[in-house]
Amino acid sequence: MFWFYAERILGYWPVLLKGLGMTLGLSLLSLLIGAAIGFAFGIIRAGGNRWLSRALGLYIDLFRGTPFLVQVFIVFFILPAAGIELSAFAAGVVALSNLAACFIGEIVAAGLKAVPQGQREAALASGMTPAQQMRLVLMPQAVRIVTPSLVGQFVLLIKDSSVVSAIGLLDLTRSGWMIVQSVPQGLMVFGTVGLGYFIICYPLILLSRRLERRGQDALL
Secondary structure (H helix, E strand, O other): OHHHHHHHHHOHHHHHHHHHHHHHHHHHHHHHHHHHHHHHHHHHHOOOOHHHHHHHHHHHHHHHOOOHHHHHHHHHHHHHHHHOOOOHHHHHHHHHHHHHHHHHHHHHHHHHHHOOHHHHHHHHHOOOHHHHHHHHHHHHHHHHHHHHHHHHHHHHHHHHHHHHHHOOOOOOOHHHHHHOOOOOHHHHHHHHHHHHHHHHHHHHHHHHHHHHHHHHHHHH
């Protein structure tokens, strides 16, 4: 019986591959956009403008503190009422990118604040402009500090992408729901789906662990 259902599931491999490709494409695009915005958020959060930092912090806390499924529904179902029509893929990218930016922003801000004050003073004493200080001194050190956390956030982003199946996007999770209609073995079907996510995420998990060990060794 096991092999019978396993063979039937393998017969749907084109659907699984299509869902896997959608998950990878959605995650990668959202990651790139979210990282770009997130680094800008981090610079603002760690900057000297207290009011701007607090306002952005409230925005970040709003999205970090609400269910991602609700955010996806707002983007896909509510924004059209305001005249902003988005496809399921575009809505998924917008929601995922925004969520990633919020988490990455806090990670980057923490990294910038962790840079020793002496580095800032040395950069200022050398006559660097604020932009040069950020680009040449502060950000490179902050990135080294937060890289393991950023990689871990990328893993979470890939897993969060499964939520977009709720708005009909044919990602890896949605493909599992389609297959289980014909193969009534939910454990095997979604076990296969889970394996797909694991295959994507495991190399990143190993990379995060390696970077953490390297950072610990550097402190010794």
